[in-house]
Amino acid sequence: MGRRSDHTREELHAMIVREGHRQLSEVGFARFSAREVAKRIGYSIGTIYNVMGSLDALMLAINGHTLDLWRAALEDRLAGQSENRLAQAIAAYFDFASHHRHAWTALYDFRLPENEVPPPDYTARVTAITDVVVREVAAALPPARRAEAQPLARSLLATVHGHCFFALNGTFRLLGETDPLAAALARVEDAISAH
Amino acid sequence: MGRRSDHTREELHAMIVREGHRQLSEVGFARFSAREVAKRIGYSIGTIYNVMGSLDALMLAINGHTLDLWRAALEDRLAGQSENRLAQAIAAYFDFASHHRHAWTALYDFRLPENEVPPPDYTARVTAITDVVVREVAAALPPARRAEAQPLARSLLATVHGHCFFALNGTFRLLGETDPLAAALARVEDAISAH
DNA sequence: GAAGAAAATGAACACCGTCTAATTCTTAAA
DNA sequence: TTTAAGAATTAGACGGTGTTCATTTTCTTC
Known part of the structure; x- marks a missing residue:
């Protein structure tokens, strides 16, 4: 046809x-x-x-769509909030992951072949989410230390990711951790306080 | 035959x-x-x-072997060290992951079907590694706070995992982070200091 | 040696991603 | 109105996968 x-x-x-x-x-x-x-x-x-x-291109497009939904969920949660914005963002991170388990997990299960590089519109989506976090981390820091927001935000993103990942893949259950979100919030608080 | x-x-x-x-x-x-x-x-x-x-059983056995090697590498690194043991352990974590990229990544890529549960000898290997970390975290805490070592160790494990994962999957490169290990060490230091 | 148990096989099945020749429909030109 | 070009779509072929299991081969034991 x-x-x-x-x-x-x-x-x-x-x-x-x-x-x-x-x-x-x-x-x-x-x-x-x-x-x-x-x-x-x-x-x-x-x-x-x-x-x-190709299948890889299809997966990239699908994961890109997931990233769009994720960022939208993040920004929705933050809209209008004026207190505890960073904590809200982290809770939204966990929320999205657990309400979209499979789609969220696929963001990390799927990997391009060794040498290949993701297309610009995909990396743009990743940085779009990161930028939201950078903004909130900057706001949570004392004005004098705002310059450190970007590297700190990257690191806190990894911190939260690790907690979220262990929560969803069963590692935390195995180790007896019953409140992964609280643990993640505590680590972020530790880091912010140290700054 | x-x-x-x-x-x-x-x-x-x-x-x-x-x-x-x-x-x-x-x-x-x-x-x-x-x-x-x-x-x-x-x-x-x-x-x-x-x-x-089954293939699942094969993968579990292979991943179990990876966990054995990982714990051995961890303990080798710590043997005889009397200073900065926690930092050494974290460096060993990163070292193993980057020298055994595919095997390490497979620990998290592979997942049992929804309802199934990993066999005891597998979970034992996971907790064996965790126990090493709990021990070192306990040693890094002031004696009065040693009771908090276990939950804190779980959380720091997730923290380090997140940094290691982002380092290996390209997220950190994308975000401009050039020293993931240093970032992980900084977050752990923040948490230990807060205790 | 014969018999029975254990170990190893490989064909069959139903999937998968990937490619491509052939087909069908749309559109524009004659 | 007819026709030729071109774009969209198809279905089948190919080589690969995990999984099963009846069959064959080998070893052990009596």
């Missing part, structure tokens, strides 16, 4: 990403399949490849 | 795990294949399944 008048190329691209995200959220990265996405949207596997190029 | 006089069942099990670990270290989790392991040790795919039971 040829063109289908009901979908432009762009709409089809969006359909694939949305349905891919849906499927990823349901079955997780390990069981994700491009063929299944094709089946669900009523196109053949070949079309997925024509539109997306 | 039947028995091969040159390998007991136990030796064969060990061969599979060792060769599996070798292959995993070379190609990484995404490209790991049980069939390839069989080919390499000169047995058929069926034998792998007879001996290991």
Whole structure:
């Protein structure tokens, strides 16, 4: 068959990403399949490849969509809040991860082949989230130390990520930690106080 | 064929795990294949399944082996050190991860199906590593606060993990962080000081 | 030697990502 | 209106995967 008048190329691209995200959220990265996405949207596997190029490109697009949702959730949570903004941001971090387990986990399960580099629009999405955190860390620091916000924010992002990761992958359960969010908040507080 | 006089069942099990670990270290989790392991040790795919039971069981055994090596590397590094032991342990954490990239990453890439639970001998290996950290954290705390060592150690483990993970997966490079180990050490120092 | 147990096999199955020749539809020119 | 060009879509082929299990081979024991 040829063109289908009901979908432009762009709409089809969006359909694939949305349905891919849906499927990823349901079955997780390990069981994700491009063929299944094709089946669900009523196109053949070949079309997925024509539109997306490769499975890696599809995964990047899906993870990019997850990052968009994540940043939106972060900013929604912060909107209008004037106190404890950093703590709110961290809670939102945990919230998103646990409400979107599979999609969030896939951000880290999927990796491009050794030498390849992610496209600019993907890295832009990562830095967009980081920038939100940098802003809040800067606001939490005494004015004289605001210059240190960027490196500190990177480090605190890693700190929170580690706690969130251990919370979701079962490590904390195994080790008897029952309140991972509180632990993460405590570590961030330690760091901010030290500055 | 039947028995091969040159390998007991136990030796064969060990061969599979060792060769599996070798292959995993070379190609990484995404490209790991049980069939390839069989080919390499000169047995058929069926034998792998007879001996290991399933791919999941094989992965658990391989990851268990990685954990053994990791703990050994940790304890080797600490042996005889009397100063900065906690910092040494963290450096060893980073060292092992970067010298065994693929094997270390596979510890977190691989996940058992939703409901299943890891076998006791696997969780024992995880807690064995944790215990080393708990010990060192306890030693770094003032005697009056040693009771808090366990929860704090869990949290610091997550902190260091997050930094190590971001260092290896490229997030830190993307964000401009050039010394992830130093950042991790700084966060741990902040936490210890706060106690 | 024969019999039984243990070990090892490899073909069969249902998936997967990837590629490409062939097909179908749309559009614009003649 | 017919037709040629071009874009979109398909389906099948290919080589790979994990998994199962009836069958074959080997070893041990009597």
